[in-house]
Amino acid sequence: MTEERKYSIIAVVVIAGLLIAPHVMYSVLVMKMLCFALFASAFNLLLGYGGLLSFGHAAYYGSAAYVTAHAMKWWGVTAEVGLLLGAAAAAFLGLVFGWLAIRRSGIYFAMITLAFAQMIYFLALQLPFTGGEDGIQAVPRGYLFGLFSLRSDIVLYHFVLVVCLAGFYIVYRAVNSPFGQILKAIKENPDRATSLGYKVSHFKLAAFVLSTTLSGVAGGLTALVFQLASISNVEWTMSGEVVLMTLLGGMGTMIGPVIGAGFVVWLQTYLAPYGAWLTIILGAIFVICVLLFRRGIVGELWYRNLIPGFPYRRE
Amino acid sequence: MLFDLLGITPQGLLAQLMVGLVNGAFYAMLSLGLALIFGMLNIINFAHGALYMMGAFVAWMLLEYLGVPFWWGLVLAPIIVAAFGMVLERTMLARLYHLDHLYGLLLTFGLALIIEGFFREMYGVSGRVYPTPDQFRGAVDLGFMMLPMYRGFIILFALAVCLAVWLFVERTRIGSYLRAGTENPELLKAFGINVPLMITLTFGLGVGLAALTGVLAAPIYQVHPLMGFHMIIMVFAVVVIGGLGSMLGAIVTGLMLGLVEGLARVFYPEMSATVVFILMAIVLLLRPQGLFGKR
Numbered sequence: 001m002t003e004e005r006k007y008s009i010i011a012v013v014v015i016a017g018l019l020i021a022p023h024v025m026y027s028v029l030v031m032k033m034l035c036f037a038l039f040a041s042a043f044n045l046l047l048g049y050g051g052l053l054s055f056g057h058a059a060y061y062g063s064a065a066y067v068t069a070h071a072m073k074w075w076g077v078t079a080e081v082g083l084l085l086g087a088a089a090a091a092f093l094g095l096v097f098g099w100l101a102i103r104r105s106g107i108y109f110a111m112i113t114l115a116f117a118q119m120i121y122f123l124a125l126q127l128p129f130t131g132g133e134d135g136i137q138a139v140p141r142g143y144l145f146g147l148f149s150l151r152s153d154i155v156l157y158h159f160v161l162v163v164c165l166a167g168f169y170i171v172y173r174a175v176n177s178p179f180g181q182i183l184k185a186i187k188e189n190p191d192r193a194t195s196l197g198y199k200v201s202h203f204k205l206a207a208f209v210l211s212t213t214l215s216g217v218a219g220g221l222t223a224l225v226f227q228l229a230s231i232s233n234v235e236w237t238m239s240g241e242v243v244l245m246t247l248l249g250g251m252g253t254m255i256g257p258v259i260g261a262g263f264v265v266w267l268q269t270y271l272a273p274y275g276a277w278l279t280i281i282l283g284a285i286f287v288i289c290v291l292l293f294r295r296g297i298v299g300e301l302w303y304r305n306l307i308p309g310f311p312y313r314r315e
Numbered sequence: 316m317l318f319d320l321l322g323i324t325p326q327g328l329l330a331q332l333m334v335g336l337v338n339g340a341f342y343a344m345l346s347l348g349l350a351l352i353f354g355m356l357n358i359i360n361f362a363h364g365a366l367y368m369m370g371a372f373v374a375w376m377l378l379e380y381l382g383v384p385f386w387w388g389l390v391l392a393p394i395i396v397a398a399f400g401m402v403l404e405r406t407m408l409a410r411l412y413h414l415d416h417l418y419g420l421l422l423t424f425g426l427a428l429i430i431e432g433f434f435r436e437m438y439g440v441s442g443r444v445y446p447t448p449d450q451f452r453g454a455v456d457l458g459f460m461m462l463p464m465y466r467g468f469i470i471l472f473a474l475a476v477c478l479a480v481w482l483f484v485e486r487t488r489i490g491s492y493l494r495a496g497t498e499n500p501e502l503l504k505a506f507g508i509n510v511p512l513m514i515t516l517t518f519g520l521g522v523g524l525a526a527l528t529g530v531l532a533a534p535i536y537q538v539h540p541l542m543g544f545h546m547i548i549m550v551f552a553v554v555v556i557g558g559l560g561s562m563l564g565a566i567v568t569g570l571m572l573g574l575v576e577g578l579a580r581v582f583y584p585e586m587s588a589t590v591v592f593i594l595m596a597i598v599l600l601l602r603p604q605g606l607f608g609k610r
Contacts, residue, residue, distance in 0.1 A: 053420070104555070106416055110420055111555055112555055115548055126588075236544065243424075247421065279429075279435065283428025283432060291410060
């Protein structure tokens, strides 16, 4: 079987599963998993393929949620316009912060992105339009293209599914394109990439903006699903969670962040009553991942040749 | 008068500058520890804020459960937390030195979550009050302003500690090994120096400094499980602005940013939380390697 054939079979099975999912599971939970899966995939584009660890992705995710929620609630725009505005806000923020942050690399990059995200957090607490500690509540889900009401969970689910699949496809195309190859080359050896004539900083910035834009789409979708944009979306814990999802699932793999996101969301849902224990367990997973399996779940299975049909090729 | 024009009293300005200087002293001590650890271990210790919080909590627990007074807490809490840190270094961090720096950041982030989650589980999110030590109650009249005794003590004490650490690293034999280890650990090993032991002790020193800062902060701020997180992000910004290359740079930048924050609180309070990040953006634009950083 050719690679493409295998991928298309997997894609068909996954999509069929996702179409059945809301009928056997709580659809809001599946939507939350999808949004986070898109968020983690967008993050992985940066960390797994570009080697850039952003520790402040909550800023883009949360800001987009605020913008989408505000536009839908106070300007009465349709769902797709709300989402686009949110994504545009995330893209703009990503452009500004990315432009500044790519001047340093490695751990400095991580510290800078974290600091900027904290600035957004403070702004979100102070600015009048974000509603401070309360956030923007009772966001209407509105009408898609002004025609279809998204009030019912099952209709919204299909909208979320289509947007997320489109998002995954964009990440997939970006990774498996000349752009993605150059990004990987920059990750492996930035000096070599420079010597081959590539403007390293331009590619890094492009990857950063693409990642923040898709994170913004994920954030806007969450605002629609929960009809809420809250301060917790821009908090550092959110930035940490998306790092954990990617690390746990397997950075640099397509499907890893999706599985990591599903697992972490599932864990949060069932451990929510235990309060601080959730934080302790998430911290422990971080430590275990870094010490024992740095390739993540999917990466490790693949490395040990446990995924049938996808042999690991030693380079 | 300029002061009347701005609606600010000189006393108010000086008081805010004093608060800024106290915060700056904390930033300086924390970023000094961070720089020491980075120099020797090549790791950015994300758990630095959590260990600062732990220092404050251990001092509070010593007082609450055992009746240990402030002065003993100031000695014992950093030693206890440093010992805890050295165990973490031996059992976990030591396995990461051959890997990308990012893994050290991720591991210590996980450790920070565990430590903070543990104290939140034990003590909830309400703060505990650590009483100001008796001998520092009240204020002294400096003629132009009233200086609360304890705040004055913190500034002097923190400066003395920073100076002592600087002298230790720059002027003693062990300090020279430490600097050599930062430059070239392999060569230092060849001279028969026990480098892994030095790494552990350096981590202990950095962590001890963080815990000491926490004890100093305990009577001013409430002892709170989340007090470290805000601090660590501010210190990261300080480190980006100053650069991790020099110890004096870390100290000066820390004090300076504390003062800037104090000034912002007087002239434009809305900006006081974000001014440090804006400065960071400006520094990244004009001098990406940091004020004291080497290219």
